Amino acid sequence: MLxxxxxxxxxxxxxxxxxxxxxxxxxxxxxxxTGSGVQMSLAPEPQEGDQVVDDAGARVFMxxxxxxxxxxxxxxAAPTPEGTGFTLRAQTS
Numbered sequence: 001m002l003x004x005x006x007x008x009x010x011x012x013x014x015x016x017x018x019x020x021x022x023x024x025x026x027x028x029x030x031x032x033x034t035g036s037g038v039q040m041s042l043a044p045e046p047q048e049g050d051q052v053v054d055d056a057g058a059r060v061f062m063x064x065x066x067x068x069x070x071x072x073x074x075x076x077a078a079p080t081p082e083g084t085g086f087t088l089r090a091q092t093s
Contacts, residue, residue, distance in 0.1 A: 002029075002053050002060065002067065003074045003091055009058035011077035011084045015042065016059070026052075026059025029075075030066050038066065040086060 004012070016025050019042050028043040028050070043061055046052050051067035053060040062070065073088045 001051075002062070002070045004053060004055040004058055004060060005074060005076045006056075008075045008077040008086065009056045011086070012058035012060065013056075015084070024059075026054075026061055028061040029070065030063055031069070038070070038088065 012027050015027070019025070021042060021044050024045040025043060026046075028041050028047070029038050030041075031037070032039045046059075046061040047063070050061040050063055053062075060075065070088065072091055074091045075086060075088055077084050077086050079085070
């Protein structure tokens with residue numbers, strides 16, 4: 001299952017709060033239209049069939065096919081000149 005670093009948890013909670021999302025809200029990861037990358041967006045709630053990762057109040061929603069592709073990945077965040085940047089990398093033991 002996708003894991004979320006503490007830094008990413010903080011960033012997701014902050015972005016959700018700034019956007020005024022309800023407690024059911026979070027970020028949604030889904031494959032882009034070409035199927036070659038992952039897009040992230042804010043969502044007020046999961047869509048039907050989404051897998052939900054709730055890690056310390058940071059909620060991540062993924063359609064089943066995206067969740068399968070990301071099951072061995074870790075979501076991290078770091079500041080960038082444009083704001084918060086998110087990255088996916090292989091989970092470490």
